[in-house]
Amino acid sequence: MTDQRGQSELRVAIAGLGSIGTKIATALDHGIEGLALSAVAVRDPAKHQAFLDGLNRPPQVLSLDQLGDAADIVVECAPSSQLRAIVEPAVKRGKAAVVVSVGGLLDNFDLVDLARANGGRILVPTGALIGLDAVNAAAVGTIHSVKMVTRKPIDGLKGAPFIVQNNIDIDNLREPLKLFEGTAREAAKGFPANLNVAVALSLAGVGPDRTMVQIWADPTVTRNVHRIEVEADSARFSMSIENIPSDNPKTGLITALSVIALLRKQRATLCVGT
Ligand SMILES: NC(=O)C1=CN([C@@H]2O[C@H](COP(=O)(O)OP(=O)(O)OC[C@H]3O[C@@H](n4cnc5c(N)ncnc54)[C@H](OP(=O)(O)O)[C@@H]3O)[C@@H](O)[C@H]2O)C=CC1
Ligand SMILES: O=C([O-])CC(=O)C(=O)O
Structure with a gap:
């Protein structure tokens, strides 16, 4: 450049x-x-x-x-x-x-x-995240649905208000646990330092009340994994990214x-x- x-x-x-x-x-x-x-x-x-x-x-x-x-x-x-x-x-x-x-x-x-x-x-x-250019473009037309599934290692989720308030023990998990399913707006409240990506996706696309999010605590992964599926009148696309955590385990490099x-x-x- x-x-x-x-x-x-x-x-x-x-x-x-x-x-x-x-x-x-x-x-x-x-x-x-x-x-x-x-x-x-x-x-x-x-x-x-x-x-x-x-x-x-x-x-x-x-x-x-x-x-x-x-x-x-x-x-x-x-x-x-x-x-x-x-x-x-x-x-x-x-x-x-x-x-x-x-x-x-x-x-x-x-x-x-x-x-x-x-x-x-x-x-x-x-x-x-990945692919907000495609989501932006699809939003110029009509997007029917946006879904995101996030899987994070335990250290990437520790201390999130949703986990603390619901007294969920994630420290001793042996297999993946679905913690949350709901809108990006609700995800941002329950996981303010862990799910910025869901909000960015929602603002690029159909907004925080129509962007649907699942969050899994997954002791089998070492990366922050986000998988997105978009259905629009111009295209259908799936994207996923596996982020290597930085020195802050909640934040991808x-x-x-x-x-x-x-x-x-x-x-x-x-x-x-x-
Ligand atoms: N949009 C996205 O895709 C992503 C967004 N994020 C978000 O980005 C933000 C930063 O993440 P990250 O760098 O990993 O976080 P860190 O915790 O590593 O760094 C945050 C920094 O902010 C400093 N800080 C705290 N309060 C103040 C203040 N009043 N004035 C000035 N500085 C202050 C902290 O200071 P000190 O060193 O003294 O503690 C610390 O250095 C977070 O909100 C995180 O959730 C993270 C990942 C992805
Ligand atoms: O969205 C966030 O705050 C952080 C995140 O998921 C990542 O770094 O993969």
Whole structure:
């Protein structure tokens, strides 16, 4: 991909330097054409000082609400509880916010109106999923149904509110257990740190109340596995992805790469895939 000439660099800020944020910061520091890492926000600056000192061009460390002043694009990669505090100040200033905690968007959907009113944008990457380009395209026509089955190792699901509230013991499972079957909206409530993918799929397609999701705790798998089936008037398609967990077992390694790919497209002359 080549950079468009004659444009000033887009400044990118990152909120949260965990398994996703550190990889995006490193990629920006190594160079994404047309983009520069301008700022980060972290909960505990001391914890991240060594990482930041190791960057070639260390960014400013700011508070969440200052990121929209220091950047054209604010990348949210923190827990979903922080989504509003990160996205609101950015889109209010007419900036773009890349949202990975997309499950949290459902309870904060007014942020989309706020962005629209102020010339801001909210960008949801494909993240740990596959094929949102095809789902987007099918949604231009008519999609009849979207179903997703997720299987995760035990460590990828531990602590989810649905499991805790229903007192489900997944630690001693010997075979796969279906934990949940319902809509993407319900899945996001019960599994806020584990099923962002279901919400991204729903927003690309038929919405959170018509996207149906099964969640399995599966001691026989080592990867986060998502299988999707779409029936539309233009096509029928099935897709599956087996994500290698990152240092955060709930998060697939490919998630950060998906954000980096999205960032690369912001200034690319040749863009492939919708
Ligand atoms: N869309 C998708 O496909 C996917 C989305 N996700 C979602 O992406 C998000 C990030 O995931 P991941 O990187 O793995 O999570 P991590 O837990 O590895 O990192 C989250 C980071 O956010 C930081 N943080 C917490 N509170 C604040 C705050 N108030 N201000 C600034 N930073 C803060 C944490 O700080 P500290 O280091 O101090 O704890 C941590 O560094 C999660 O919500 C996750 O559910 C994950 C996978 C796929
Ligand atoms: O959707 C999520 O939050 C994470 C996920 O399933 C994955 O990384 O495969």
